[in-house]
Amino acid sequence: MKKVLMGVSGGIAAYKIPELVRLLVKERAAVKTLMTETSTRFCTRDAIAALSGDSVYTGIFEPLFLEEGHTELARWPDIFVIAPATANTIAKLALGVADNILTTTFLASGVPKLIVPSMNTQMYDAEALQKNLNDLRARGAAVLPPDVGDLACKTYGAGRMPDPAVLLEAIFRAAGPRPLEGKRVVVSAGATVEPLDDVRVLTNRSSGKMGVAIARAAYRRGADVSLILGRSSVCPLPPVDIVHADSIDSFRRAYARLAPKSDYFVAAAAVGDFIPAKSVRGKIKRTNGRLTLEFKSSPDLLAEISRAKKQGQKILGFALESSLDEKAARRKLQEKHLDAVFLNRASAMGADLNAGIGLSAGGRRRVFKQMPKERLAAEFWTWVEALN
16 A cells, blocks of 8 residues: 655645545555645645545644654655645755745655646746756656646646646656666557448457556556557556557557567557458448358467567567466467466456466466456566566
């Protein structure tokens, strides 16, 4: 369980903090919060306390804060997040000023820190502000750049605090551990789509949930992640570089471009085994008789990638079977010269839960009990990292 200390300073973006706290708690994080006096004008202490189920401090001389003490609180978290971080608060943090509950605790804390600037574009671009951020980076703090968008001052530009779901990913990445830091990970997810005519398509039931979860878990573990995404029912988050694909041919081009640059290539997409022998222009007209369609085998994209594998690269595949047929999975592992394969049931397609068996080329085997796909993705990477 991650322990997150939130430091909320007095910017309008503080209204997003209750939702961020809700998402953190949903991920089983423990959240304590420090609020400057000004920040309480933009979101209430009671709202954050209700959502976190934990302490919210607003003043140095509060009995509850005096009892715990800023030095004890500074040592408590796995990560200290300042969001929103106003220009005033950033200047104080950079200079070591300790004049309120947030800045005092920040100065006393040696844990990983994440600064999330939020302000008017001109303030964000100011030389003094950028120098302060660079000073904080030089001391080890991570800085999440603001989004470009509509601002509270009725202008458009850089300075908008990212949405809570994006902040959530940045927090987990900054908190660590980051065993994949410096590694390039490419994941494919979702279903392929092949046109039968201008109206109808051949596809499958893949939702993309497992592949997207694997990409997200790799990002949280410090990797530089690209996601090749086909038809999917889930929306991945901006920190992951997304390459959209639909047909097998477009997946093939994306594989050929990204796979050679990767340290880990995870083929979790449900690439069709068959494609139409030909696509009909226009719409196939309805008839009272039978309609016969001809299909042909599709190219084996994973085998192509595996044949071009570079030294030290790991190629990981998924085997989808009606039952957990280990013989079929081992055959895929050997015939395609994969480093590992994850065997799972077809019934997991579109579901939020999954289970399976991991098989490695080195003979290692692990059974993954049924669990949410997000949690399984983290367990998957723990297993893969141990294969090195």
